[in-house]
Amino acid sequence: MSLRESLRVAMQALRANRLRSALTTLGVLIGVMSVVLLVAIGQGARSEITGAIEGLGSNLLFVLPGDGDFGGGPQRSSxxxxxxxxxxxxxxxxxxxxxxxxxxxxxxxxxxxxxxxxxxxxxxxxxxxxxxxxxxxxxxxxxxxxxxxxxxxxxxxxxxxxxxxxxxxxxxxxxxxxxxxxxxxxxxxxxxxxxxxxxxxxxxxxxxxxxxxxxxxxxxxxxxxxxxxxxxxxxxxxxxxxxxxLDEEEFSVVSQDEIIGVVGDILQILTWVLAAIAGISLLVGGVGVSNIMLVSVSERTREIGLRKAMGARTRDITRQFLFEAVALTGLGGVVGLGLGIAAAEVVAAVAPVPAEVTWWSIALALGVSVLVGLVFGVLPARRAGQLDPVAALRHE
Amino acid sequence: MSGGQETAPLLTAEEVTRVYVLGRDNEVHALRGVSFAVDHGEHVAIVGSSGSGKSTLLNLLGALDRPTSGHVRYHGRDVRDMDDTELAQLRNADIGFVFQSFQLLPRLTALDNVVLPLVYRPGSPRERRERARLALERVGLADRVTHRPGELSGGQQQRVAIARALVTEPALLLADEPTGNLDSRTGEEIMILLEELHRDRGTALVVITHEAEVAARAARRIELRDGLIVAEAA
Structure with missing residues (x-):
């Protein structure tokens, strides 16, 4: 079976169960939307704040109290x-x-x-x-x-x-x-x-x-x-x-670049943490896809048996169900991406901190949503492909 | 389509047994050593009551299953030597199934149901649809192409299933109780259709049935009881 044919069959099956497909994809959709939006907010905050530090003027050195370890909190000046x-x-x-x-x-x-x-x-x-x-x-x-x-x-x-x-x-x-x-x-x-x-x-x-x-x-x-x-x-x-x-611990001399570096690093970590939290919802969405695909395989056992009797190979069946899973998550990814960008625009318009949609968050969200489909689709798809045609045809 | 010489039988069964292991010390010997051959273009009925082993034999003849011992050969080639992919290709190329319960996919139109086996072989979508349309025309359903199975009568559904079986131009039509879910008049019509296809196209027709009238229509009858052939009559 050609790839195009597999895709067509997968889309046909998804259309036959519109509501269920929509609800299943919603989990992934929300996950991708959260990743795009939260990363946009994190990146926006980062560039806003590093920009503000740059605005203090370049070529500036700061002589600050303390040993330069920002983790220690404010230090009393000497x-x-x-x-x-x-x-x-x-x-x-x-x-x-x-x-x-x-x-x-x-x-x-x-x-x-x-x-x-x-x-x-x-x-x-x-x-x-x-x-x-x-x-x-x-x-x-x-x-x-x-x-x-x-x-x-x-x-x-x-x-x-x-x-x-x-x-x-x-x-x-x-x-x-x-x-x-x-x-x-x-x-x-x-x-x-x-x-x-x-x-x-x-x-x-x-x-x-x-x-x-x-x-x-x-x-x-x-x-x-x-x-x-x-x-x-x-x-x-x-x-x-x-x-x-003064003692060495009582002061530190840092350049603007170093402050931008430190602050930028902290905010980058914050961005990643936000992305990871949003990633959890993407994971939960993936589990939902896996679950529904297992239900779908079980419901369509006879169809699988029939397709095998008609000459479908194990790999044809596996691919058909894998495509269904990827189509579900990929669709959620695309729609979630659109909504995430729209939500970022709204945040940028309303909140003082601008939201910045980066190309890597788009690539990540789409890549991860397809990956989620592959990973969480493999188990149900393999199960479908390995069904015994005789037993499958007799399945009630 | 046919890899062997035309003089060799289409398929042979030699001392075929099939044992199902259901648990420790619980084995079911569904077939106990069955031998026969089906020639190209032959019409054979396999008769037996339920539990006689005829469903098991159907699975083996349909290359859906492999025997526990003995040999089932297509064109001289033993199915035990074929892997799952080769079996799938054999089913696709040489065998057209007709089931008692029709086995149509309810969400697909009659046309898409008939296209189904063609999807697993090369060809353009347009070509497939054209072949499927001709097959539906051949079984008298030219005006039901876009209907779904739920919108068709039992006899019409079985006709769609027959169109699906013949669209690949198989060497063998394997019909499992094809009239079992139909009233006697419709059943008769279905049998006439199957026999016409068998005659016109030279397709071998193996009908598995427990009905004496259906069996009587075949040129040759093989009667199964308790996993053994008890009678063979021409």
């Missing part, structure tokens, strides 16, 4: 203000490439408006290092920082919320009991899925922030490398400079 200067001086090829900050959440008030902002206490070169620009007014000057003057630069959202429809330059905002004069407003960055929303920032001199938070420390230091080539030299210089004062 950095102090003069570590920033020590580090800056140690970097090859001139100063002004390192900046430190302290960060804290604080309620900000201005003329009756109240706003929960992310307050950054920054050192002199912060805006240049993180590649931010002032839209209106001016930045915090070196002397502002050195003297801890009570001046502030607002993120775009902060400015709009505190001073709706007004020019905030020259006005004052209150942080706790202390009033700061607004000297500038930053350009809008846009929302990101990673870290604090930088448009909700309020920037003040680092010494003022330390007073506000009751701290003497610096939370983290950023270093802008001059180029990707120079980044390793900068990393070594930064490490050597800090090692003079």
């Amino acid at each position: 950095f102090q203000l003069d570590d920033v200067e020590r580090l800056d001086r140690a970097l090859p090829g001139g100063e002004g490439r390192a900046a430190g900050y302290v960060i804290g959440g604080e309620a900000v008030q201005a003329e009756g408006n109240r706003f929960n902002a992310t307050v950054f206490g920054i050192t002199e070169n912060y805006l240049g290092v993180v590649d931010r620009t002032v839209a209106r007014g001016q930045s915090l000057s070196a002397s502002d920082i050195a003297t801890g003057r009570r001046v502030a630069v607002l993120g775009a959202t902060s400015a709009e919320t505190l001073f709706p429809g007004q020019d905030p330059i020259g006005r004052t905002v209150s942080l706790g009991a202390i009033r700061y004069r607004v000297v500038g407003v930053l350009d809008r960055v846009g929302t990101t899925a990673f870290g604090p929303d930088v448009d909700r920032q309020v920037l003040i001199p680092v010494s003022a922030a330390q007073r506000l938070f009751g701290s003497t420390r610096i939370d983290a230091i950023f270093v802008r490398a001059e180029s990707t080539v120079g980044i390793e030299a900068d990393r070594e210089a930064a490490r050597a400079a800090l090692a003079e004062r």
